[in-house]
Amino acid sequence: MTTEKASASFEETLSELEAIVNEMENGDLPLNKALEKFERGIALSRQGQQSLENAEQKVKILLNEQGEETLQSLPESEQP
Template structure:
C-alpha cells in the first residue's frame, strides 16, 4: 500500500478515504489488510480534519481583516 504525503489536497485525501471505506465495507479483506486500511483511514481522517481547521482559520482571519463578523457555529435551524 502506497502512503501519500501530508501535502495531498483535501480532495485527494477525501477520495482515498472514500475508497478505503468502500473496500472495508465489502468485508472481503484479510484481517491484516483491513487493519492497515483502518490505520490509513484514521490518518487520512486526521489529515482532513487538520485541513478543514486550517481553512477555517484562514476564513476567520480574512473576515477579521475585512471587519466582518466572526465565524459562528452552523445551525440546521438557520435559513439561508
C-alpha cells in the first residue's frame, strides 16, 4: 500500500469503496479479481471505520473541554 492510499481522506476512501461495490454488483469480474476487490473493500471499510472513530474521539475531547460530558444521540427522525 502506498503512502498516498494510507493517508486518503474519509471521502476518498468512501468513494473508492462505492466504486468497488458497483464493480462487484455488476457481476462481470473473474473470481480472482472479485476476491482482490473484496479484500480491498474490507481494508477500505476498516480504514473508514477508524476515521469515524477518530473523529468521534476528537468530538468527545472537544465537548469535554467545553464542559459537556457526553454526545447526544440524534432524534430518530434525523438519523440516516
